[in-house]
Amino acid sequence: MNLFDTMGIFFEIINAIIPLAIGVGVLYFLWGASKYITASDSDGQLEARGMIVNGILILFVMVSVWGLVNLIVVSLGIGPTALPYQSINVGSGTGSSFGTRIFCWGRGC
Numbered sequence: 001m002n003l004f005d006t007m008g009i010f011f012e013i014i015n016a017i018i019p020l021a022i023g024v025g026v027l028y029f030l031w032g033a034s035k036y037i038t039a040s041d042s043d044g045q046l047e048a049r050g051m052i053v054n055g056i057l058i059l060f061v062m063v064s065v066w067g068l069v070n071l072i073v074v075s076l077g078i079g080p081t082a083l084p085y086q087s088i089n090v091g092s093g094t095g096s097s098f099g100t101r102i103f104c105w106g107r108g109c
Contacts, residue, residue: 004078007076008073011072011073011078015069015070018062018065018066022062022066025055025059025062028054028055029052029055031051031055032054033052035047035048035051
């Protein structure tokens with residue numbers, strides 16, 4: 001196992017964790033929004049506003065980290081750079097030249 005294999009495993013783990021962290025950020029933001037709506041005094045609204053701002057910051061940081069990880073993976077060529085792409089032409093079955101073009105990524109298309 002060389003350095004690129006180790007980095008690939010590390011980046012795969014990060015790519016698996018970041019969507020969970022984004023979900024936590026969205027839940028935190030929504031929790032702050034619900035507290036803001038239901039707050040009866042200005043102190044409660046101020047606390048909820050802080051939760052909303054922190055939720056937005058969490059989302060920004062997580063999406064930025066995800067983008068940087070994917071940029072590094074693609075730049076170094078240690079992960080999949082793109083999914084295989086196939087274009088399938090599906091006719092209408094009545095002999096006309098009009099049909100539907102289906103785009104398929106990945107295996108099993």
